[in-house]
Amino acid sequence: MEKASTKRGNSLSEVRVHEVIEVRHLTDTAYVLRMTKGSMDFIPGQYISIGKVASIDKRDYSIYSSPNDEYLEVLIKEVADGMVSKSLRNMKPGEPIEVEGPFGFFQLKPDTLNERKHLFIASGTGISPFHSMVTSFPELNYHLIHGVRYGADAYEKSMYQSNRITVCSSRDGKGDYYGRVTDWLKENPIDQSTYCYLCGNSDMINDAFDILEAQGVPSEHIHAEVYF
Amino acid sequence: MAKKIAFKTLGCRLNQYETDTLISQFKKGGFEVVDYKEEADVYVVNTCTVTNKSDHKSRNTIQQGKRIKPDAVMLVTGCMANHRKDQLNANEQITYVVDNDRKSSIFSIVDAHFKGELVNPDEYEKDVFGFAVGEETIHTRSLLKIQDGCDNFCSFCIIPFVRGRAISRPVQEVLENARELIRIGYKELVITGVNIGRYDYEGILFEDLIEQILALPGDFRVRISSMEPEGFGEKLYSMLNHPKLSPHLHICLQSGSEAILLKMRRMYTARSFSEMVQSIRSVRPDMNLTTDIIVGFPGETDEDFQASLDRVKEMGFTHVHTFKYSKRDGTRAARAGDQVPEKVKSARSEEMRLLSEENKRAYRSSFIGKQQRLIIEKSGNAYSLGLGEHFVPVKVMGKKLPANSWQLVQIVGIESGDDPALIGELL
Numbered sequence: 115m116e117k118a119s120t121k122r123g124n125s126l127s128e129v130r131v132h133e134v135i136e137v138r139h140l141t142d143t144a145y146v147l148r149m150t151k152g153s154m155d156f157i158p159g160q161y162i163s164i165g166k167v168a169s170i171d172k173r174d175y176s177i178y179s180s181p182n183d184e185y186l187e188v189l190i191k192e193v194a195d196g197m198v199s200k201s202l203r204n205m206k207p208g209e210p211i212e213v214e215g216p217f218g219f220f221q222l223k224p225d226t227l228n229e230r231k232h233l234f235i236a237s238g239t240g241i242s243p244f245h246s247m248v249t250s251f252p253e254l255n256y257h258l259i260h261g262v263r264y265g266a267d268a269y270e271k272s273m274y275q276s277n278r279i280t281v282c283s284s285r286d287g288k289g290d291y292y293g294r295v296t297d298w299l300k301e302n303p304i305d306q307s308t309y310c311y312l313c314g315n316s317d318m319i320n321d322a323f324d325i326l327e328a329q330g331v332p333s334e335h336i337h338a339e340v341y342f
Numbered sequence: 343m344a345k346k347i348a349f350k351t352l353g354c355r356l357n358q359y360e361t362d363t364l365i366s367q368f369k370k371g372g373f374e375v376v377d378y379k380e381e382a383d384v385y386v387v388n389t390c391t392v393t394n395k396s397d398h399k400s401r402n403t404i405q406q407g408k409r410i411k412p413d414a415v416m417l418v419t420g421c422m423a424n425h426r427k428d429q430l431n432a433n434e435q436i437t438y439v440v441d442n443d444r445k446s447s448i449f450s451i452v453d454a455h456f457k458g459e460l461v462n463p464d465e466y467e468k469d470v471f472g473f474a475v476g477e478e479t480i481h482t483r484s485l486l487k488i489q490d491g492c493d494n495f496c497s498f499c500i501i502p503f504v505r506g507r508a509i510s511r512p513v514q515e516v517l518e519n520a521r522e523l524i525r526i527g528y529k530e531l532v533i534t535g536v537n538i539g540r541y542d543y544e545g546i547l548f549e550d551l552i553e554q555i556l557a558l559p560g561d562f563r564v565r566i567s568s569m570e571p572e573g574f575g576e577k578l579y580s581m582l583n584h585p586k587l588s589p590h591l592h593i594c595l596q597s598g599s600e601a602i603l604l605k606m607r608r609m610y611t612a613r614s615f616s617e618m619v620q621s622i623r624s625v626r627p628d629m630n631l632t633t634d635i636i637v638g639f640p641g642e643t644d645e646d647f648q649a650s651l652d653r654v655k656e657m658g659f660t661h662v663h664t665f666k667y668s669k670r671d672g673t674r675a676a677r678a679g680d681q682v683p684e685k686v687k688s689a690r691s692e693e694m695r696l697l698s699e700e701n702k703r704a705y706r707s708s709f710i711g712k713q714q715r716l717i718i719e720k721s722g723n724a725y726s727l728g729l730g731e732h733f734v735p736v737k738v739m740g741k742k743l744p745a746n747s748w749q750l751v752q753i754v755g756i757e758s759g760d761d762p763a764l765i766g767e768l769l
C-alpha cells in the first residue's frame with residue numbers, strides 16, 4: 115500500500131530523466147533495457163512508465179531488477195505494430211530516458227514472505243516482476259511457471275534455481291513442459307495455502323484464476339498484474 | 343460596487359465540494375455570487391474530463407460565459423485544466439488556467455488580478471486540502487474531503503493523470519473539519535475523495551478514520567460516498583449498524599465480466615465483489631447499494647455485458663450510474679484495438695438503465711410501512727422533500743417543513759416514474 119504522504123499537493127507523478135546504460139538482447143524480439151537508477155526507490159513487483167525524452171508516448175514496464183541493484187532494468191518484448199516497445203530497443207548507452215513511478219500494488223505480503231509457499235505464474239515478459247522478487251528475496255519459497263510459445267523465450271532461465279522454475283512452451287517441446295501453463299496447472303493441483311501471483315496477458319490470467327479457484331485457493335490469495 | 347462572480351461545476355462530487363468552498367471564500371471576500379447565466383465580472387468553470395461528453399460540456403460552458411460578458415475574467419480549473427492545459431492556455435477566451443492542486447488559490451488569484459497584479463497561476467502553492475469550511479454553501483449536507491488522487495491506473499481512467507497520485511489528508515485536519523461542519527449545523531457529512539478506500543495517513547486507514555468521525559459528538563450522520571471495493575476492510579463490516587452511519591454505499595463494480603475486469607486492471611473479481619456484497623447484507627440486510635457500470639469497454643461482448651446485467655440483478659443495486667465507455671487519450675484502453683460501436687454502447691446503456699430503474703422501484707417500495715428519519719432538503723408549500731437515512735427521497739405532502747431539519751416519517755406510498763420518491767407522513 116502507498117505510504118501516507120504529508121505533502122499538500124498531489125502533483126502528477128514526477129517525471130525523472132535517467133540514462134540508458136545498455137540494451138541486452140535476449141532473443142530477436144526481447145531485450146533488457148538497463149538504466150541508471152537515480153534516487154528511484156521501489157518494491158519488487160512494481161512498474162515504471164518510460165519513454166523517450168519529450169515524447170508523449172510512455173508505456174508501463176514492470177521493474178526487472180532488484181531494489182538492491184545499482185541500476186534499473188526492464189524486460190521488454192517487441193509487440194508487432196507496437197510503437198514504444200520497438201523504439202526503445204534502439205536506445206544507445208548515455209541516451210536520456212524519461213521515467214515515472216514506481217506504481218502498482220502487485221507486491222508480496224511482507225508478513226508472510228518467508229513462511230508461505232508462493233506460486234508465480236507468468237506469460238511472456240510477465241516473468242519480469244518475479245525476477246525482481248526472486249533476486250530481492252533469496253529465501254523466498256516459490257515455484258515459477260513460465261508460459262512461452264517457444265523454449266527459447268525462457269528469458270534468463272539460469273537466474274532461477276532449476277528446481278523452482280517450470281517453463282511451459284506451447285509451440286515446441288523445448289521447455290520443461292510441452293503445453294500451456296493452464297494445462298500444467300490442471301495436471302499439478304496447487305496446495306490451497308499457496309499464495310498465487312499471476313502476471314502477463316489477461317486471457318491466461320483469467321483461465322488460471324478459474325483453475326486455481328476450482329482447486330480451492332481462496333480468491334484473496336490470488337493476485338494479478340495484467341499487461342494487456 | 344461588489345464584483346460579481348459566477349461558478350459552473352461539472353463532474354464529480356469532489357468538484358462540487360471544491361466549488362462550494364470557493365463560493366464561501368468569495369462571499370467572505372466581498373464578492374457577489376450570481377448564477378452562471380447572469381452577467382458577471384468573473385466566471386469560474388470547474389471542469390471535468392472523464393468522458394468526451396464532459397470535455398464537450400466544459401468547452402460549451404466556457405463559451406457560454408464569454409457570450410454573456412466577453413470582457414469578463416474566465417478562469418478554468420478542474421480536471422480538464424490538467425489534461426488539456428496547453429490547449430486551454432492557447433484559448434484566447436480564457437484568462438487563467440488553474441491546475442487541480444492549485445484550486446484552493448483561486449480566491450488569491452482573482453483578488454490579485456483585480457489589484458492589478460500580474461498573475462501566473464502556476465506560481466501559486468499547491469495545496470489540495472486548502473479549502474475552508476463553507477458556512478453558506480449550496481447544500482444542506484456537506485462534503486468532507488479526506489483524500490485526493492489515485493494510484494490505481496485502471497486502464498480506462500484518466501483520473502490518475504489529472505488528479506495526480508494518492509494523498510491522504512491528515513487525520514486531525516479531517517476531524518477538525520468535521521467538528522466545524524457539525525458546529526455550523528450540517529446534519530450529514532459525506533466522505534469524499536478520489537479513491538477514499540485508499541486513505542492511509544501514518545497507518546490510520548480508511549475504516550479507522552470513519553470510526554473516529556463516527557465517534558465525534560453531535561446529532562449528525564455520515565455517508566460514505568463512492569468507493570472502490572478494495573477499500574472495504576474487516577472493521578468496516580462491524581460499523582455498518584452504527585446509528586450515525588447512513589446505510590448507503592456506492593461501490594464501483596464497473597463490469598460483471600471477469601475477463602473485462604481484468605482488462606480494466608481492476609483489483610477484484612466479480613465473484614469476490616459478490617461475496618463482499620453478501621457479507622455486507624448479512625450484517626445489514628437493508629443496505630442501499632448503488633454502483634457504477636461501464637458499458638462498451640473495448641472487447642466487451644454480448645456475453646460480457648450479460649454478465650454485468652446478471653451481477654447487477656443478483657446484487658440488487660438500486661441505482662446504476664451507467665457510463666458508455668469513452669476513449670481517453672493516454673490511457674491503456676484507448677490503445678486497445680477492439681472498440682465497441684457507439685450504437686451498441688447506447689443499446690447496452692439503455693438496457694442497464696431499465697434494470698436499474700426496476701431495482702430502484704423494488705428497493706424503495708420495500709420501505710412502505712416502515713419509518714425513515716429525514717433531513718429536509720427542499721421546503722415547499724405543496725410538499726417538502728427530504729432524504730432518508732438510506733439515501734431514499736421522501737416527500738411529505740402539503741407540509742412546509744424547515745430546511746435542514748430532522749423529521750421522522752412513516753412511509754405510506756411511492757410515486758410513479760423513473761426516480762420515484764416515497765411518500766411519508768409525519769410521526
Ligand SMILES: Cc1cc2nc3c(=O)[nH]c(=O)nc-3n(C[C@H](O)[C@H](O)[C@H](O)COP(=O)(O)OP(=O)(O)OC[C@H]3O[C@@H](n4cnc5c(N)ncnc54)[C@H](O)[C@@H]3O)c2cc1C
Nearest residue numbers: 173174175176189190191196197198199239242341342678
Ligand atoms: C503494469 C504493466 C506492466 C507491463 N510490463 C511489461 C513488461 O515488463 N514488459 C513488456 O514487454 N511489456 C509490459 N507491459 C506492456 C507494455 O506496457 C506495452 O503495452 C507494450 O510494450 C506495447 O507497447 P507498444 O507501444 O509497443 O504498443 P502499442 O503501440 O501501445 O500497441 C500496439 C498494439 O498491440 C497491442 N498490445 C499492447 N501490448 C501488447 C502486448 N504486451 N502483447 C501483444 N499485444 C499488445 C495493443 O492493444 C495495440 O493494439 C506492461 C503493461 C502494464 C499495464
Ligand code: SF4
Nearest residue numbers: 492494495496499501
Ligand atoms: S480507482 Fe477509480 S479513480 Fe482510480 S483509476 Fe480506477 S476508476 Fe480511476
